[in-house]
Amino acid sequence: MASGFYYQGGILRGDEIALPELAALYPTPFYCYSRQKIIANYQRFDKALAAAGIEQRQICYSIKANGALAIINTLAQAGAGADIVSGGELVRALRGGISADKIVFSGVGKTAEEIRAGFAATIARFNVESLDEIDMIAALARDRGKVAKLAVRINPDIEAGGHTKISTGKAEDKFGIAYENAVAAYAHIAALDGVEAQGIDIHIGSQILDLTPFRHAFARVRDLLTTLRSAGHNITHLDLGGGLGVPDETDSPPLDITAYANLIAETFKDCAPQGQCHITLEPGRALVADAGVLITRVIRTKKSAPNQKSTKNFMIVDASMAELIRPTLYDAYHHIAPLTEPEKETPIYQWDIVGAICESGDILGLGRTLPAMPADTPLAIFHCGAYASVLASHYNARPHIAEVMIDKDTHQIIRPRQTYDELLAGETIPDWNQ
Ligand code: LLP
Numbered sequence: 131m132a133s134g135f136y137y138q139g140g141i142l143r144g145d146e147i148a149l150p151e152l153a154a155l156y157p158t159p160f161y162c163y164s165r166q167k168i169i170a171n172y173q174r175f176d177k178a179l180a181a182a183g184i185e186q187r188q189i190c191y192s193i194k195a196n197g198a199l200a201i202i203n204t205l206a207q208a209g210a211g212a213d214i215v216s217g218g219e220l221v222r223a224l225r226g227g228i229s230a231d232k233i234v235f236s237g238v239g240k241t242a243e244e245i246r247a248g249f250a251a252t253i254a255r256f257n258v259e260s261l262d263e264i265d266m267i268a269a270l271a272r273d274r275g276k277v278a279k280l281a282v283r284i285n286p287d288i289e290a291g292g293h294t295k296i297s298t299g300k301a302e303d304k305f306g307i308a309y310e311n312a313v314a315a316y317a318h319i320a321a322l323d324g325v326e327a328q329g330i331d332i333h334i335g336s337q338i339l340d341l342t343p344f345r346h347a348f349a350r351v352r353d354l355l356t357t358l359r360s361a362g363h364n365i366t367h368l369d370l371g372g373g374l375g376v377p378d379e380t381d382s383p384p385l386d387i388t389a390y391a392n393l394i395a396e397t398f399k400d401c402a403p404q405g406q407c408h409i410t411l412e413p414g415r416a417l418v419a420d421a422g423v424l425i426t427r428v429i430r431t432k433k434s435a436p437n438q439k440s441t442k443n444f445m446i447v448d449a450s451m452a453e454l455i456r457p458t459l460y461d462a463y464h465h466i467a468p469l470t471e472p473e474k475e476t477p478i479y480q481w482d483i484v485g486a487i488c489e490s491g492d493i494l495g496l497g498r499t500l501p502a503m504p505a506d507t508p509l510a511i512f513h514c515g516a517y518a519s520v521l522a523s524h525y526n527a528r529p530h531i532a533e534v535m536i537d538k539d540t541h542q543i544i545r546p547r548q549t550y551d552e553l554l555a556g557e558t559i560p561d562w563n564q
Contacts, residue, residue, distance in 0.1 A: 133166030135423050135512065140471040142510055146539040149425065150469045153508040156534055157547065159426040159449040161519050163196075165204050165537040167421035168515075172208040175387060175413060182391035183399075186408040190234050192372050193219045195414030195516040196422070200535050200544035202226025205417065211254070213372070213412035217244040224251060234369060234410060236283070236333070238304055245270050255279045257331040257369060259306055261318055264325060271324035281329030281369050282307055282315050286350040290335035290343030290373065305333070312354055316363050327363055330354055333371025333412060339385050341393060344373075348397040355401055368398060368407045374416040376513060378463045387416075415516040422515025424449055425469070426494075428507045429486065443481045445500070447509060450485020451492040452528045454511060454518045458491045465512040466495045468503060476501040483509075487526050529553045 135144050142149045145166050152162065172189065179187050190211040193202065197219065202212070203226045211232025212223035223233055233253040235244075240256070245267055248256060258264050258280050271278040285306030301308065307315050312330075319327040334347045351368060358365050377384050398407060426449035434442040456462035466483055479502060483495040494511060503509075522530055529548035534541055 133170050134164050134421060135167075135510070137471060142467070142469045142471075144423070144536045147536050147541060149423075149510065150508060152534065152536075152541060153425050153427070153469060156425075156532060156543070158508060159424060159447075159453055160532040160534055160547070161422055161424055161453075161514060162534045162536060162541075163198070163201060163418075163422045163515055163544075165200075165535055168201060168204050168418055169208050171417045171421060172205055172210060175411075175416065176209065178387045178391040179394070179409070179411075181388070182395035184391065184395055184409050186406065188232055188408070188410050189417075190232065190369075190410055190412050191228075191417055192412045192414030193223055194520060196418045196518075197222045197520055198533055198535075198544055199226045200533075201418060201515075202228060204535075210417075211410075213414075217241075217247050220244070220247055220251060220253070230254070234281075234412070236331070236412070240266075242266060242270060249274055249276060249278070255281055255328060255367070255369075257281050257283045259283045261307075261315060264315070264319055264322070268319075268322045268324035276324070278325050279328040280319060280325050281331035281367060282312060282319070282327060283331040283333070284309055284312050284351070284354065286332055286334065286347045288334050288343050288347050288350075290338050290347070309350060309354070313357060313361065316358055316361070320363065327365065329365060329367030329369055329407075329410075330358070331369040331371070334373055336373050336415060337375040338373045339375040339377055339382050341385065341389055344370075344390065345393060345397075348393065352397050352401070355398075355407070359401070359404060364404070366404065366407055367410060369410040369412065370394065372412040372414050372416070374413055376415055376419040376516075378513060379465050380463050417516075419513045419516035422513070422518065424454055424511040424514040424518060426509050426511060428503050428505055428509065430505050431481075431502065443479050445481040445483045445498075445503070446486060447483060447494065448486070449494060449511065449531075450487045450526075450528070451489065451494075452485070452487060452523050452525045453531055454494060454514060455521050455523070456517060457493050457495065459521075464495065464514065466498055466500075466509055467512075468500070469508045469510055472501045472503075487528075524553060527553065 190213040191205045192213040206227040212228040215237035230251045236257040238259045283306040287301040426447040429446045451458045485492040532547040533545040535544045
């Protein structure tokens, strides 16, 4: 049986479940995730690394892509560790069943409280991004009589990623320590008690669909590794970040995971004098994006004002930028299609598919060719497994929508839709207003 989301006999299925049936059961909008697809994505990734001969490895799922406990736990059971960037993500990772010794703590602004939480949990490593952070971790470690393991995140000054807002490896980005200052940073660590430099870390951007930026970045890591080892630093771990893109329908072919794994193996195969390093990878999107859809329904359609040069057709649906902000924020394309494929001869029109939020930017898809669809027709917005629910907001007082996980022929709510009482929970009107 196929896993994930695919049409069979004109009906969209998630694993073995016909999604029109699910849409009749759960009120829309809701996110729907395929457990089998997540596992398949993880295994494909891990097998590619194994086949390339990378024996010492750990895939640390980047929790920021989708922090649902059910997803984290599915990946934990498959063998994943976690890449976290906040105290909240640490709690999610641990409650999701990731063992602490497989957790790496990334992020440019870790607070003392978050660092202490990392110590308390005995995580594997901190990926550090500034000398100030190194000093803070060292001081906090000394207070506890510990030695914290570090990898220094290097900013290799490389252009990568689908959009300027998700590029992280350019010199002007806030991330990492400049490549030119890397050697000094390792010397700084070596002179401090309470910290030990175990690795080199990079993450150059997200939604990368071509190997070239990885090739350049890995070469820089390799050079730095050689330099550091000859300067006497015992570097044993390389964290090569995430960033592997998942193409939409308009994009180039997917990034070849085998070629990616082979590139890593080739670049780091014999790193004298200490030999091969342990490799950590931090994929987010590549593990979960295509394992999720957002199910929505047509509320109504309307045309723009008739006196404009071009009249537009709007399809207003019950999902919005509050549940999927990527088209608004990054001009991202997400394929949108009805759960039941229309008959071949049905006339088609151009539609702007929009939500009900009071912003012109509340766009889910522009200029989509689809038939006219009556109110209540259910639609799927594809590739909503990553960076959809995690970026959700309550704008226009919209409660967080339900999340459903399917597994072969079963389904279960993994997070119910918030009630209005839950949405308002904890808010008070100050005494002086009473
Ligand atoms: N590691 C670090 C340190 C990161 O900052 C990120 C993503 C990842 C790993 C995972 O990257 P991935 O494999 O998912 O590309 N909200 C944007 C994406 C922002 C990514 C931020 N960092 C979007 O919706 O496209």
